[in-house]
Amino acid sequence: MKKLSILGSTGSIGVSTLEIVAAHRDRFQVVALTAGNNLELLKEQIEAFSPRLVAVMTEELAETLRRMLPDPKPEILAGVPGLIAAATTSETEMVVAAIVGAAGLVPTAAAIKAGKDVALANKETLVTAGHLIMGMVAEKGVKLYPVDSEHSAVFQSIEGHRNEDIKKIILTASGGPFLSWPAERLADVTIADALNHPNWSMGKKITIDSATMMNKGLEVIEARWLFDVPAARIDVNIHPQSIIHSMVEYIDGCVIAQLGTPDMKAPIAYALSYPGRVATGVAPLDLTRFSGLTFFRPDLAKFRCLKLAYDALDAGESMPAVLNAANEVAVEAFLAGRIRFVDIPAAIERTMSLHQPHTLGTIEEVLFVDRWARDKTRELLHISD
Numbered sequence: 001m002k003k004l005s006i007l008g009s010t011g012s013i014g015v016s017t018l019e020i021v022a023a024h025r026d027r028f029q030v031v032a033l034t035a036g037n038n039l040e041l042l043k044e045q046i047e048a049f050s051p052r053l054v055a056v057m058t059e060e061l062a063e064t065l066r067r068m069l070p071d072p073k074p075e076i077l078a079g080v081p082g083l084i085a086a087a088t089t090s091e092t093e094m095v096v097a098a099i100v101g102a103a104g105l106v107p108t109a110a111a112i113k114a115g116k117d118v119a120l121a122n123k124e125t126l127v128t129a130g131h132l133i134m135g136m137v138a139e140k141g142v143k144l145y146p147v148d149s150e151h152s153a154v155f156q157s158i159e160g161h162r163n164e165d166i167k168k169i170i171l172t173a174s175g176g177p178f179l180s181w182p183a184e185r186l187a188d189v190t191i192a193d194a195l196n197h198p199n200w201s202m203g204k205k206i207t208i209d210s211a212t213m214m215n216k217g218l219e220v221i222e223a224r225w226l227f228d229v230p231a232a233r234i235d236v237n238i239h240p241q242s243i244i245h246s247m248v249e250y251i252d253g254c255v256i257a258q259l260g261t262p263d264m265k266a267p268i269a270y271a272l273s274y275p276g277r278v279a280t281g282v283a284p285l286d287l288t289r290f291s292g293l294t295f296f297r298p299d300l301a302k303f304r305c306l307k308l309a310y311d312a313l314d315a316g317e318s319m320p321a322v323l324n325a326a327n328e329v330a331v332e333a334f335l336a337g338r339i340r341f342v343d344i345p346a347a348i349e350r351t352m353s354l355h356q357p358h359t360l361g362t363i364e365e366v367l368f369v370d371r372w373a374r375d376k377t378r379e380l381l382h383i384s385d
């Protein structure tokens, strides 16, 4: 029985994770759950999975939740200390890191420091602090299992191979809802247009990232750290069908790929049950239904966010954390109707141009740079917190 803490249980990844747990109660047990402010869903999850500990965003929400639940109730904590308690509680063996954004960094780092294995969905953890996190993983000897579908595909495609035999990692990208739109039309994109992902049902922030292709940029940075391969050897191929989830090319010319119906339950289940596999209920893949699987190179002039992510990796040090924070602020502003879709890359680029990259030696230093970039982006966009 593997004991789990699920950080971000009320989100898209959190809910899919609990579907896997519900289907395999003989294999997985929930010790802790954390949510932001969706108390109704968290209450249902508490009733269904009986965690010993839960955490929510504020003390006020914690008090409301205490009133909503009959006795006996779990321990209910609040804020970052609550997230850390959920990530480090002694019974837990594996932490599912499924909070969205840089808010996931501190609890994920705490889990690793406490010696927990991590199923990592929160890509922003590696984007902002990849070298520190991978250093902690090595020092603590814990396992970091990718949940992101592309990274799970790469992970499955490198099983049994040597890192020095990898020629290239090829991350696939759907291209998002604007793949066939002319670049001039991007100025008119509505929030509903941008949330209309062709293949995946996900939280709002990552869905906008997919539309700008910043998601793929964040994934290039994530892959750089997870697989210790430099950015020059990480390619992106647009593959609109999202059937091949990514590929690895080896020095002998062989390419190994992982395929499947696009459903996050598959990579989540693999991270939870590695090295075994469990049934997921994911629709079987019938390749005869497809008239063709297509691939082409991304247009970096149209999808500037992807180019900015490569630039950030190239600049190195603190720049990816700046890219990430500026992106989070800009996406939030777009979703609030305060800026246009095309203002997202423009804001990130301006913030990056004002930053002199420097070494980040601690998580606290990452948080400091993250705050600087958020403030700067808000200032540039003329928006308050």
Ligand SMILES: NC(=O)C1=CN([C@@H]2O[C@H](COP(=O)(O)OP(=O)(O)OC[C@H]3O[C@@H](n4cnc5c(N)ncnc54)[C@H](OP(=O)(O)O)[C@@H]3O)[C@@H](O)[C@H]2O)C=CC1
Residues within 6 Å of the ligand: 007, 008, 009, 010, 011, 012, 013, 014, 034, 035, 036, 037, 038, 039, 057, 097, 098, 099, 100, 101, 103, 121, 122, 123, 124, 147, 148, 149, 200, 201, 202, 203, 204, 205, 206, 264
């Ligand atoms: N969705 C997907 O298919 C995929 C997601 N990912 C990555 O996984 C992560 C989660 O994505 P997704 O599930 O889509 O996101 P969602 O927005 O659906 O869920 C986010 C979760 O985090 C919680 N949360 C949000 N902000 C905070 C905060 N400041 N403190 C504590 N908890 C918070 C939310 O709580 P509440 O809702 O209660 O407020 C919710 O439980 C992201 O990093 C994303 O990039 C990667 C690959 C695929």
Ligand SMILES: CC(=O)[C@@H](O)[C@H](O)COP(=O)(O)O
Residues within 6 Å of the ligand: 148, 149, 150, 172, 173, 174, 175, 176, 200, 206, 209, 210, 211, 215, 216, 264
């Ligand atoms: C499901 C998943 O892993 C997402 O990150 C997905 O990759 C988004 O699709 P895009 O390829 O459009 O970014």
Ligand SMILES: [Mn+2]
Residues within 6 Å of the ligand: 148, 149, 150, 219
């Ligand atoms: Mn992905």
